[in-house]
Structures are given as structure tokens and as C-alpha cells.
Amino acid sequence: MTEVAVRRAVEADVPAMAQIVCDWEAATEWMTSPYAPAEIAEFIREAMPEREIWVAGDPIEGYLSFDVNVSRVGGLYCRKTGAGVGKALMDKAKSGRGFVWLTTHEPNEKAQKFYKREGFEEVSRHDGEIQESVREVRMEWRA
Numbered sequence: 001m002t003e004v005a006v007r008r009a010v011e012a013d014v015p016a017m018a019q020i021v022c023d024w025e026a027a028t029e030w031m032t033s034p035y036a037p038a039e040i041a042e043f044i045r046e047a048m049p050e051r052e053i054w055v056a057g058d059p060i061e062g063y064l065s066f067d068v069n070v071s072r073v074g075g076l077y078c079r080k081t082g083a084g085v086g087k088a089l090m091d092k093a094k095s096g097r098g099f100v101w102l103t104t105h106e107p108n109e110k111a112q113k114f115y116k117r118e119g120f121e122e123v124s125r126h127d128g129e130i131q132e133s134v135r136e137v138r139m140e141w142r143a
Contacts, residue, residue, distance in 0.1 A: 004088035009053040009063060014041050016060040017053075020077045030107045030134060047074070054092050056085045064089035073102035081110065090118050098143040106135040115139050 009017065018041035025033040035043070044065070047053065051074065052066045062078035062085040073093055078085045094100055104111045106125060120139040127135060 004056050004061075004084050005058065006054050006056045006088050006092050009048065009055045011045070011048070013055050013060060013063070014044050014048075017041075017044050017055065017063045017077070020060070020063065020079055021075075023079070024077055028108075031105070052093075054089055056088050061085045062089055064093055066093045071097060071100050073100060076102070076111075081114075086114060087118070094118075094141060094143070099140065101138065101140045103136040103138050106137055112137060112139070115141075 018037055021040050022033070022037045025031050033040075044053070047065060050067070050069075052068055053063060054066075055063045056078075061080070061083065062076070064076045065074040066072070067074050073090075076086060076089060078089075100120075101123075102115070102120070104115065112122070116139075118141065120141045122137055123140050124138045125135055126138070
């Protein structure tokens with residue numbers, strides 16, 4: 001497998017990151033987004049000063065948003081699975097840390113399998129934060 005280049009996101013990457021989220025939402029039958037693409041782009045733009053956000057690939061194939069204050073992956077989105085993009089981004093998030101946590105959607109079994117392969121363990125299930133009708137799974141990784 002070819003090594004995936006990961007770099008820190010810049011303002012010019014925001015439209016591509018927002019498009020990845022919108023494409024994923026459109027392709028996911030159980031996910032309905034209350035937000036338009038411009039709103040998603042604005043959420044990402046607003047988060048940039050407070051989070052570490054990395055992108056992978058050129059053109060961008062995926063991105064990961066990480067809140068260093070609470071060691072939380074706030075979002076990991078990839079155009080396609082199985083290409084090593086998610087792993088490269090997750091390796092970046094875990095690098096130099098002893099603990100990382102995230103939530104994923106209960107119906108997103110592919111993501112849960114990926115996170116388990118990455119060493120995460122399920123610790124709880126709860127109602128969703130944004131999509132209240134879609135339950136979430138909290139998963140944690142420890143070095």
C-alpha cells in the first residue's frame with residue numbers, strides 16, 4: 001500500500017473537507033443532515049483555530065478533526081474506504097498521545113470495525129448529540 005501524505009489543513013482546504021462530509025451524508029441512507037454544504041464549511045472554518053485538523057491526499061481524500069483539549073476525534077471522513085487514508089489520519093491523531101476517544105454512529109458498523117482494528121474499545125452507547133434519532137457509540141483508545 002502506498003504511503004498516504006498527511007498535512008495540517010489550511011483555510012483553502014475547507015471546501016474540499018465540507019464536500020467530503022456532504023458526499024458521505026448523501027450516500028448514507030440513515031443519515032440526514034440538517035445542514036447545507038455552506039454551513040458545514042463554516043463549522044469546519046470556525047473549528048480550525050481550536051482544533052488540529054489534518055488532511056490526507058492530493059487532492060484531499062479525507063480529513064480528521066482533533067480536539068487536543070479533551071483528546072477527542074471530532075470527525076474522520078474519507079472519500080473511500082480501504083485506501084489507507086483513515087489509518088494514516090488516525091495514526092496522526094494517536095501519535096504522541098496515551099489516550100484518544102471518539103463517538104461514531106451506531107448504524108455505522110464499518111466505522112466501528114475500523115476503530116476496533118485501530119485499538120479502540122467500545123465503552124458506551126447513548127443518544128446522538130446532533131442527530132438525536134441516531135444513537136452513538138463512544139470508543140476509547142489507550143496506548
